Amino acid sequence: MTHDSIGSFLDKAAPALAKAPGALVFAEDQVEVDTTLAHALKLGFGTVALFADPDIVVAEAIAPRIQRIDWDIHRDEAVQTAVNKVIAAAPAAWLHYCYNAEYLFFPFCETRSVADLLAFHAEERRDAMLTYVIDLYAGDLDRFPNAVSRAEALLDRSGYYALGRPDPANHNHPKERQLDFFGGLRWRFEEHVPWTRRRIDRIGLFRAKPDLALREDHTFSVEEYNTYACPWHNNLTAAICSFRTAKALRTNPGSRFDIHSFRWQNSVPFQWHSQQLMDLGLMEPGQWF
Structure with a gap:
C-alpha cells in the first residue's frame, strides 16, 4: 500500500504496530532496496514501511507486503522526523529503523x-x-x-x-x-x-x-x-x-x-x-x- 503522507500511513498502521514489531526502511537510492525489505520481512517484522522518493522502484513480489510512504529522504532531519512521528503515534510499539543496503x-x-x-x-x-x-x-x-x-x-x-x-x-x-x-x-x-x-x-x-x-x-x-x-x-x-x-x-x-x-x-x-x-x-x- 502506498501512502502520500506519513499521517495516512500512521492512521492505518498504528494498530498493527502495537501488535507486532515494525521496521522503518529509509531508501536513499535504488541500491539493494528489494533485498533490504525482503530481509526485514524474513526476520518477522509485522509491518515493514519504506520511506522513499516516488521514483524508487520496488519489486512486484515485495510491493504488496510493505507499506510505502512518499518521503523526501534527502531533506534535513528526514529520518529523525519520520521516526519521531512514528514514536508519537504508536507508543509501546517495538521499532527498528535502517537505510537501504x-x-x-x-x-x-x-x-x-x-x-x-x-x-x-x-x-x-x-x-x-x-x-x-x-x-x-x-x-x-x-x-x-x-x-x-x-x-x-x-x-x-x-x-x-x-x-x-x-x-x-x-x-x-x-x-x-x-x-x-x-x-x-x-x-x-x-x-x-x-x-x-x-x-x-x-x-x-x-x-x-x-x-x-x-x-x-x-x-x-x-x-x-x-x-x-x-x-x-x-x-x-x-x-x-x-x-x-x-x-x-x-x-x-x-x-x-x-x-x-x-x-x-x-x-x-x-x-x-x-x-x-x-x-x-x-x-x-x-x-x-
Missing part, C-alpha cells in the same frame, strides 16, 4: 524471529537494544564500483574499539553504561569522515513511549535507551550489516578517487550468518541461549 542480524536469527528476540528482551526489563553498524564492502571495486556486492561482501574482523561517552552536564565525566564505538571503514578512512559521523553504534531496536525522541546523533532523549546493558548483567546486542558507508565513500567526489580498495589484512568474507558475528564479538547473546 542495511541488514539487521541478532543472535540465532536464522531460527528465531524478531518477536521472540524482543519478548525476551522485554522480560529483562529492557526497552532498547544496542546495535553495532558493521561495514560491508565489495573486495573488487573495478567490478563493483559502488562497493556493493552481496555475493562477495567482506567485513573487518578486527579494528573495533570503544571510548567512554562524556557527559557535558557532569564535567564531561563518562556516562554510566554508555560508550562511543568506532571501527570499520569510518575508522580506516577517517580522513574522509567528519568526526560527528564516525561512531558505529545505533539504538536500532527500541520500544516507543511518550516523550521519547530520536536525536540527530542516533541517540535517544531517554538516557537509559542509550546504554549497552542493564546494571546487573550483559544484555543482548545486535548488528546492522551495512554497505552504506562503503557506498558513500565511493560516491562522494571527495573520497571516490582516493580509495582504490577497501581490502586490508583483516578483511574476511561475510557469511550472512549470526554465528560469525558472535564469534567475532560483534554482537552479544547475553543470557539468551
